Amino acid sequence: xxxxxxxxxxxxxxxxxxxxxxxxxxxxxxxxxxxxxxxxxxxxxxxxxxxxxxxxxxxxxxxxxxxxxxxxxxxxxxxxxxxxxxxxxxxxxxxxxxxxxxxxxxxxxxxxxxxxxxxxxxxxxxxxxxxxxxxxxxxxxxxxxxxxxxxxxxxxxxxxxxxxxxxx
Amino acid sequence: xxxxxxxxxxxxxxxxxxxxxxxxxxxxxxxxxxxxxxxxxxxxxxxxxxxxxxxxxxxxxxxxxxxxxxxxxxxxxxxxxxxxxxxxxxxxxxxxxxxxxxxxxxxxxxxxxxxxxxxxxxxxxxxxxxxxxxxxxxxxxxxxxxxxxxxxxxxxxxxxxxxxxxxxxxxxxxxxxxxxxxxxxxxxxxxxxxxxxxxxxxxxxxxxxxxxxxxxxxxxxxxxxxxxxxxxxxxxxxxxxxxxxxxxxxxxxxxxxxxxxxxxxxxxxxxxxxxxxxxxxxxxxxxxxxxxxxxxxxxxxxxxxxxxxxxxxxxxxxxxxxxxx
Numbered sequence: 001x002x003x004x005x006x007x008x009x010x011x012x013x014x015x016x017x018x019x020x021x022x023x024x025x026x027x028x029x030x031x032x033x034x035x036x037x038x039x040x041x042x043x044x045x046x047x048x049x050x051x052x053x054x055x056x057x058x059x060x061x062x063x064x065x066x067x068x069x070x071x072x073x074x075x076x077x078x079x080x081x082x083x084x085x086x087x088x089x090x091x092x093x094x095x096x097x098x099x100x101x102x103x104x105x106x107x108x109x110x111x112x113x114x115x116x117x118x119x120x121x122x123x124x125x126x127x128x129x130x131x132x133x134x135x136x137x138x139x140x141x142x143x144x145x146x147x148x149x150x151x152x153x154x155x156x157x158x159x160x161x162x163x164x165x166x167x168x
Numbered sequence: 169x170x171x172x173x174x175x176x177x178x179x180x181x182x183x184x185x186x187x188x189x190x191x192x193x194x195x196x197x198x199x200x201x202x203x204x205x206x207x208x209x210x211x212x213x214x215x216x217x218x219x220x221x222x223x224x225x226x227x228x229x230x231x232x233x234x235x236x237x238x239x240x241x242x243x244x245x246x247x248x249x250x251x252x253x254x255x256x257x258x259x260x261x262x263x264x265x266x267x268x269x270x271x272x273x274x275x276x277x278x279x280x281x282x283x284x285x286x287x288x289x290x291x292x293x294x295x296x297x298x299x300x301x302x303x304x305x306x307x308x309x310x311x312x313x314x315x316x317x318x319x320x321x322x323x324x325x326x327x328x329x330x331x332x333x334x335x336x337x338x339x340x341x342x343x344x345x346x347x348x349x350x351x352x353x354x355x356x357x358x359x360x361x362x363x364x365x366x367x368x369x370x371x372x373x374x375x376x377x378x379x380x381x382x383x384x385x386x387x388x389x390x391x392x393x394x395x396x397x398x399x400x401x402x403x404x405x406x407x408x409x410x411x412x413x414x415x416x417x418x419x420x421x422x423x424x425x426x427x428x429x430x431x432x433x434x435x436x437x438x439x440x441x442x443x444x445x446x447x448x449x450x451x452x453x454x455x456x457x458x459x460x461x462x463x464x465x466x467x468x469x470x471x472x473x474x475x476x477x478x479x480x481x482x483x484x485x486x487x488x489x490x491x492x493x
Binding site for chain 2 (some may be wrong): 059061062064067068070071072074076077078079080108109112113114162
């Protein structure tokens with residue numbers, strides 16, 4: 001067993017993300033959270049930043065690049081983008097940035113709804129293990145983990161981080 | 169018992185031949201997945217990349233516009249490639265000819281066949297000859313089954329009425345020739361609907377219809393009393409051998425759904441019809457175009473439900489699978 005790394009406080013991480021995102025507020029951004037953890041983080045940020053536009057959520061199951069290997073997620077939910085995103089600035093929010101594949105799928109889906117003016121990525125946890133050239137602008141906390149370790153966000157009432165060791 | 173089953177040994181949906189005997193969780197998984205596909209049809213770009221590179225062949229041995237078109241649109245919205253084949257069906261060219269057609273299309277690396285045939289059991293027969301990696305969806309075989317129609321009807325009922333365990337559903341008309349009625353009865357039964365009624369002249373009711381777990385009525389007023397959902401069926405004149413109804417006018421007089429008759433159902437009852445409608449024969453235009461009609465919503469829902477079935481089958485997972493990371 002490797003020692004579990006120290007986990008940051010979710011509230012402090014959210015605060016750091018909000019600080020980085022504040023300068024974007026004059027652009028009247030639309031915030032979109034990725035199901036499930038990313039939507040929880042986005043809800044918190046949306047409140048802290050006092051965004052006027054309703055929060056959007058994405059379920060990227062229909063855009064995953066591993067569909068032919070593992071099939072469709074049986075718990076897929078509908079994506080809801082309540083406002084027209086054409087020409088708008090998007091803040092895309094997820095709980096953990098790991099391989100980058102989820103973010104790629106999310107961007108593909110966003111572009112099927114319209115052509116945003118820009119997309120800024122905000123993540124609660126940025127960890128190592130990127131497989132695609134994708135980086136976040138707003139990061140709550142950085143974590144270095146073993147390949148077999150996963151960091152998971154528990155919620156939605158009280159958001160908490162947890163380290164899980166996956167089996168072989 | 170058919171030699172092929174819709175589910176594989178792991179309980180995953182491999183084909184969709186009939187709803188009969190499917191577990192409730194499989195039906196719910198399809199309905200829940202369809203719910204997410206509804207929003208895809210409402211966006212600017214009505215397409216997801218899920219089944220990119222898959223080849224779907226719509227093989228129709230019997231004419232169809234709505235079903236074939238919605239299957240085609242569903243496959244295209246999943247980014248699959250679709251081929252439509254309308255094969256003239258003559259009673260002498262069955263058996264080997266059909267299977268040879270299938271083998272040839274299989275050799276072109278078809279991933280999924282959507283098959284409609286006038287003969288009950290045709291889908292099972294074809295499925296039993298397919299290579300292990302090739303899938304089949306039954307789009308209607310004779311009077312046997314039309315599972316995606318049953319699913320889209322159940323999906324529509326759930327969207328308007330919610331909890332199946334509190335519902336009364338009446339299916340009215342040509343029950344005898346109707347694969348739609350049979351598939352819907354199976355879906356409703358599996359989903360726990362306590363009160364399913366069939367309403368028809370005795371000549372259009374199958375013998376021992378009660379064995380399906382439904383109550384039969386020959387009086388439409390009695391049968392519609394207090395129901396939440398009215399499903400009208402098309403009078404299938406082309407399938408009728410002999411005089412099963414005295415005349416079309418008399419059929420309309422006794423069983424046609426008119427505004428005064430609809431009043432026997434609950435105030436907020438919905439009216440459904442699988443199409444194509446015979447206006448003035450089984451349904452009055454005032455009802456078909458009225459505020460309680462959800463007939464066009466059924467068509468829209470049919471696309472989402474067929475997308476869900478195709479995606480689940482082509483993805484090869486089922487409600488039982490837990491191998492996702």
